[in-house]
Amino acid sequence: MGKTFLIYIETKDSKARKSSIEALCAARRVAGDSTAAAVVIGQCDDASSLAQYGVSAVYTVNAPSTAGFSSDLHAAAVAAAADKVKPDFIGGSATVLGRELFGRLSARLGRTAAMDCIEMKWDGGLKLVRPVYSGKALATVSFQGEAPHLFTLRPNVFPADAPAAGLSCALTPLDVSLDATKATSRVVEVLRGAAGELDVAEAQVVISGGRGMKGHENFDVLRKLVAVIPNAALGASRAAVDSGWIDHSHQVGQTGKVVSPQLYIACGISGAIQHLAGMSSSKCIVAVNKDPEAPIFKLADYGIVGDLFEVVPKLVEEFKKLLAQ
Amino acid sequence: MNIIVCLKQVFATDARIKIAPDGKTVSEEQIEWIMSPYDEFALEEALRIREAKSGKITALTLGPERCTTMLRSAFALGVDAAVHLKDPLFDNLDALAVARVLAEAIRKIPHDLVLFGKQGVGVDQGLVQSMVAELLGLPLANIVTKLSVEADKVRCLREVDGGSEWVECGLPAIVSAQKGLNDPRIANLKGIMAAKKKPIDVWNAQSLGVTADSIGASTLTHDSYVLPPPRKAGKVLQGTAEDTAQQLVSLLRNEAKII
Numbered sequence: 001m002g003k004t005f006l007i008y009i010e011t012k013d014s015k016a017r018k019s020s021i022e023a024l025c026a027a028r029r030v031a032g033d034s035t036a037a038a039v040v041i042g043q044c045d046d047a048s049s050l051a052q053y054g055v056s057a058v059y060t061v062n063a064p065s066t067a068g069f070s071s072d073l074h075a076a077a078v079a080a081a082a083d084k085v086k087p088d089f090i091g092g093s094a095t096v097l098g099r100e101l102f103g104r105l106s107a108r109l110g111r112t113a114a115m116d117c118i119e120m121k122w123d124g125g126l127k128l129v130r131p132v133y134s135g136k137a138l139a140t141v142s143f144q145g146e147a148p149h150l151f152t153l154r155p156n157v158f159p160a161d162a163p164a165a166g167l168s169c170a171l172t173p174l175d176v177s178l179d180a181t182k183a184t185s186r187v188v189e190v191l192r193g194a195a196g197e198l199d200v201a202e203a204q205v206v207i208s209g210g211r212g213m214k215g216h217e218n219f220d221v222l223r224k225l226v227a228v229i230p231n232a233a234l235g236a237s238r239a240a241v242d243s244g245w246i247d248h249s250h251q252v253g254q255t256g257k258v259v260s261p262q263l264y265i266a267c268g269i270s271g272a273i274q275h276l277a278g279m280s281s282s283k284c285i286v287a288v289n290k291d292p293e294a295p296i297f298k299l300a301d302y303g304i305v306g307d308l309f310e311v312v313p314k315l316v317e318e319f320k321k322l323l324a325q
Numbered sequence: 326m327n328i329i330v331c332l333k334q335v336f337a338t339d340a341r342i343k344i345a346p347d348g349k350t351v352s353e354e355q356i357e358w359i360m361s362p363y364d365e366f367a368l369e370e371a372l373r374i375r376e377a378k379s380g381k382i383t384a385l386t387l388g389p390e391r392c393t394t395m396l397r398s399a400f401a402l403g404v405d406a407a408v409h410l411k412d413p414l415f416d417n418l419d420a421l422a423v424a425r426v427l428a429e430a431i432r433k434i435p436h437d438l439v440l441f442g443k444q445g446v447g448v449d450q451g452l453v454q455s456m457v458a459e460l461l462g463l464p465l466a467n468i469v470t471k472l473s474v475e476a477d478k479v480r481c482l483r484e485v486d487g488g489s490e491w492v493e494c495g496l497p498a499i500v501s502a503q504k505g506l507n508d509p510r511i512a513n514l515k516g517i518m519a520a521k522k523k524p525i526d527v528w529n530a531q532s533l534g535v536t537a538d539s540i541g542a543s544t545l546t547h548d549s550y551v552l553p554p555p556r557k558a559g560k561v562l563q564g565t566a567e568d569t570a571q572q573l574v575s576l577l578r579n580e581a582k583i584i
Contacts, residue, residue: 069485071458072458072459072464075459095486096468096486097486099451099452099467101455102452102455103451103452103453103456103459104459104465106455106456107421107424110421110541111421111545112421112422112544113452114545115449115450115452116449116450116451132351132447132547133342133351133449134449136340136341136342137342137351137550137552137553138550139547139548139549140547140548140550140551141545141546141548143544144543144544144546145542149544184458184462184463184465184494184498185464185466185492185493185494186492186494187490187492188491188493189490189491190488190490190491191489191491197487198487199486199487201486247505249484254338255338255363255504256504263583263584272339273338274339280556283581286577297561298556299558300558301556301560301581302562302573302576302577302581303559303560303561303562304561304562304570304573306569311569311570314567315573318570318573322574322578322584
């Protein structure tokens with residue numbers, strides 16, 4: 001079985017997304033002596049710098065700048081690219097748009113993608129592991145039938161390699177034309193999250209509040225901690241979201257997002273099974289809770305039994321001191 | 326307006342997962358089955374659209390006999406018709422095979438709008454709605470938290486990483502529901518009683534006009550399962566708020582080496 005890869009590079013503000021670079025590096029490592037190429041659709045200012053990650057080629061597809069993301073057009077473009085490049089595997093990142101794209105691509109190419117994988121290695125074939133039941137179990141999957149096979153990797157799980165400075169490569173334009181008028185859906189307005197606010201799924205540090213927050217205004221206590229720690233995002237439990245204290249986009253757990261940050265700080269969260277499913281693969285877990293019997297303490301690396309409204313402001317001071325050093 | 330709501334029956338979200346002794350399947354013993362939580366938002370939205378615009382709602386599911394209870398719940402909430410795709414051929418299909426069967430059924434049911442939950446909670450692939458969109462050549466608004474139906478299009482607020490976007494799709498269209506779209510109602514006793522007598526249309530492979538060949542063999546298989554490695558409880562820090570905060574930051578730097 002061959003092991004050439006074609007990785008779809010998603011762009012944001014005309015730059016390659018970090019999660020796409022993670023997928024590219026993961027494919028590059030597995031490919032070994034074989035090749036990993038990238039395909040970029042539309043404007044991408046740093047496309048030629050993808051060479052710094054050891055890609056064999058960067059294929060580009062022109063897209064009208066007005067098109068926005070349209071999963072049907074992008075799936076058609078990736079399928080056309082795959083037809084020319086003939087990779088054994090087509091991969092990408094399991095972002096919101098990546099999921100939609102790989103669904104359409106699966107239907108186009110007649111094979112089901114393995115989505116949101118957290119392990120990838122070569123052992124006589126491509127071995128992928130993906131969480132099921134929001135991470136309550138892990139499944140090993142395999143592909144049947146002919147190449148190409150499709151997969152996406154969970155953002156923030158696979159390390160991106162350090163770029164090899166100075167490398168660049170020529171771009172290979174593919175003769176694929178995208179007609180924006182054929183798009184079945186149209187983006188009419190883009191709304192950004194609050195300025196500088198990071199998504200919980202992409203953050204290295206997640207600081208979450210639960211029922212113990214007692215009200216929406218108290219989330220400012222956590223926002224102060226988010227503000228002092230680099231690459232941190234604000235999370236929440238279902239109890240806090242259902243109480244209307246914070247938007248659902250912050251929810252971590254089975255009906256929210258599943259996250260695997262380096263550090264997860266749970267404040268006033270007791271640890272319902274649905275919440276634990278969404279964060280128990282974090283590298284390090286800290287729990288701050290008044291109730292010493294809270295289930296969250298059973299999996300926390302560090303627990304503080306106390307009032308979060310006293311502890312968190314002290315943490316803000318201590319993190320400031322430490323990070324100023 | 327004709328609306329199809331695609332429903333999936335899944336494990337209750339508080340289910341504890343047990344792996345069968347051979348490691349090849351997830352045990353279904355003592356599992357409570359529910360309508361996937363995201364499908365509840367899709368169904369509620371269908372009811373609200375019908376209340377505003379009139380029309381007909383068909384609940385559509387694929388699965389074994391147990392799914393009857395979920396279709397009864399959908400009737401209790403107010404759907405007009407229910408179609409149950411049930412056949413031994415439909416067992417253990419991968420996402421694309423499910424999408425092909427659903428797409429065939431959707432072709433046979435009049436529709437202006439097809440609603441899904443953004444994912445079933447369980448296998449968590451989240452692929453079927455975009456596959457069905459591609460198979461039927463329909464627009465898709467995925468992971469939607471606001472929806473308005475206009476004369477010949479829908480306007481949807483969809484979630485993207487780090488923000489959201491308003492997208493417009495001509496009808497017929499597929500929309501998948503995210504939490505936040507609405508607050509689903511609870512069935513009342515009258516609805517529950519009436520639901521018991523409503524007819525469920527059961528379509529098998531033959532009546533649907535699909536075969537093992539047209540569904541296609543699964544191209545992705547889930548071969549084995551393990552539980553994630555258990556985490557051990559760690560240190561509980563003692564002292565005042567200030568003491569514990571100092572200890573924690575020091576441990577994160579020197580022991581966990583995270584910060």
